Amino acid sequence: MANESDILKRMLDRERRARKEAEMLLEEKARALYEANLEVLRINASLESEVQDRTSDLTRAIREANAAKEAEKEFLSKMSHEIRTPMNAIIGMTHLMFDTAMTEEQREYMNSVHYSADLLRGLITDVLQMSKIEAGAMEYRGRNFQLRELLQAVQRTFQFNLKSKPVDIILDYDDRIPVQLHGDDVMLNQILMNLVGNAAKFTREGFIEIAAARMRSMEADQFIEFSVRDTGIGIAKDRLLDIFKSFKQASDDVELNFGGSGLGLAITRELVELSGGTIEVQSEIGEGTCFVFRLPFRNAEMEEAYEADQPERVSETQFANDRKILIVEDNPLNQRYLGNLLQKWGVLFDLATNGIEGVNKASQYNYPLVLMDIQMPEMNGYEATIQLRHMNSYKETPIIGLSAFAFDSDIKESLDSGMNAHISKPFTPRQLREKLEEYLPSSVRKTHLADAGFQFNPKLDTEQLNSFYEGDLEYARDMFSIFLKNLPAYAMELKDLLATDKMEGVGNLLHKIKPTFPMVGLGAWHGDVERLEHAIRKETMSAEEVKREVGEVVSKVRGALPMLQNELKRIEEYITQNE
Ligand code: ADP
16 A cells, blocks of 8 residues: 555656646746747847838938939039030120121131130030930930931031041942931931041041941831941050940040040940940051941931021021010120120010019010020029910910020920920020021011111221121110220229239230220220230230330220210110111
8 A cells, every 4th residue: 555655656746746847848948939039029120120221221322312313413404504604605706706897817716716615515515415315314306307418418517627637528328218317317417426526536648438328128117327437547456345435535645636525436326326226336557447337217208408507697687577575584695695696687675684574574565575594593484484474465475495404304394384495505596596487487577787877986996896886786885885884993903903013914904805995996906905915924014114004005095985985875876866
C-alpha cells in the first residue's frame, strides 16, 4: 500500500513538476512572443515612420524639381525677354537705318551691326531652343511649302555670306519631288541653316553641295534624302560620334578658330528626330564632311507660295487708315520702333504705357486694332485684354499680342486671354506689316508719302535732316525733344567728370552724345566731338586742353539751344496745323 501511495505521490510530483515546467515554458514562450510582438510593433512603427519620411522626402523632391523646372522656365522666358527686348530695338533700328540715306562707310558699319546682332540672336535662339527641346516644349508644325524655293533661299543666303571665300555653293535638286510638300518647313530650314552654316564655317575652298532626292513615295508620304557635303577640314573618326552631343566640338581649338557654341548639331539632331527622320555623318580629315538626313513629308495641294522673310525697305508700304490704332507698350525703345514703323506706313496711333492706361484709353475711343505688349507694370497685357473683352465695343476688335516669350504655352496664354494673334519680339517690319494687313485689311492702300512741305531752319543741316526724317515730322519732333530734354543732364555730367578729372568718363560720354548731333541738324559738330573723343582716348591732349575744348563744345551747344527750341516749336505747330 505504502508502495502504492509512494508511487502515486511520485507520479503526482512528476506531474506537478511537469506542469510547472510546462507553465514555465509557456510563460517563457508567452514572454518571447510578447517581446517578438513588441519588436514587430517597433519595426512596424519605424517602418511606417521611414515610409512617411521617404514619402515626404519624395514629395519634397518632386515639389523642388517642379519648382526648379518652373524657375528654369521663368528664368528662360525672362532672360529671353531681357535679351530680346534690346535686341529687338537694335535689329529694328538697323532696319530703319537701312531705310535712310547713308554714306558707304555708314552702310558698312550698319552691316556689321546687323551681322553681329544676327549672330547674337542666333546664339540666344540656340540656347533657348535647346532648353525648349529638353523641356519637351518643341512641337512639330506642318504646313504647305515649296521645297525648291526653301533650298534656293538657303543657297542664296550662303552665296552672299561666302562671297569672300573661293567656295561655290551648289544645289542638286531631284525634279521628281512634288512642287508642294506638307511638313515643318521652319524646322527643316533650321536644320539646313545649321548644317550649311557649319559647312561654310569649316570650308576654306572648294564647294558645298546641298542635295535633295526623292527616296520613295508611299501614297501621300514622300521620303526625301537631304545631304550637305563640303570640301572642308573634315572631322576625326574618334570625334564623329560625339559631335551630335551638346557643347561638343570636333577638336579643342575649334572654338578658338571658328567660334560657335557646340549646340548646333545637338539641336539639328533633335529637330531631325522631332520631324520623324534620322541623320548621320561621314567625314575624312582634310577631305571634307557629308551630313545625310532623311525626312518624311506629305504631298500637298498647290497653295499660296512660300515667302521667305527677307530684308525690306520699310517705307514701301502705305496704309490709309483714318482711325487711330492703340499701342500698349511700356518700353521706350519698342515704343519708338513701333511708332516709327507705323508712321512710315501712315498708320495713326495712340500710345498707352501700361495695361491700365490702355484700358482707359480704349474706353474713350473706339480703336479698330490694339497692339498689346505682354509684360508691363501695373497691369500686364493678358489682364488688359481680358478687361477689354468685357467691354461691349471691344468684343470683336483685333488685339495682337507682342511679347518676347518664346514658349508655345505663353503664346497659347495670349490667345486664351482673348488676343487674336501674337507676334514674337524681335520682329521684322514685314512680320508686323503682315499682321496689320491681315487685321486692318480695309485700310491697305498703295499711296505715296505726302510731301511734308516743312522747311527746316537753313542754319541747320537741312539736307541731313530731310534725308533722315523723309518728311516724317513726328519722328523729328520726338528726336528734337529728346535731345533738348537730355542735354542739361549731359552738360551737368560732363561738368562733374571734368571737375574730378575723370577723362575716360568724359570720352565715353562724348561718344554717347556724338551720334545725336546729326539728328537735330548739328551734324557739322559731329567731327569736332569725334576728334576730341579720340584725343582723350589716345591721351594726346592735356587735361587743361580737354577742359577748354569740351567747354567750347558745351558753350557752342548752349548757344544753339534757343534755335533748337524754336525749331521744335515750329515742328510742333506745323504738325498741329496739318492734323
Ligand atoms: P558649333 O557651334 O561649335 O559649330 P556644332 O554642334 O554645330 O557646334 O558643331 C560641333 C562641332 O562639329 C564643330 O565645333 C566642329 O568641330 C564639328 N563640325 C560640324 N560640322 C562640321 C563640318 N562641316 N566640317 C568640319 N567640322 C564640323
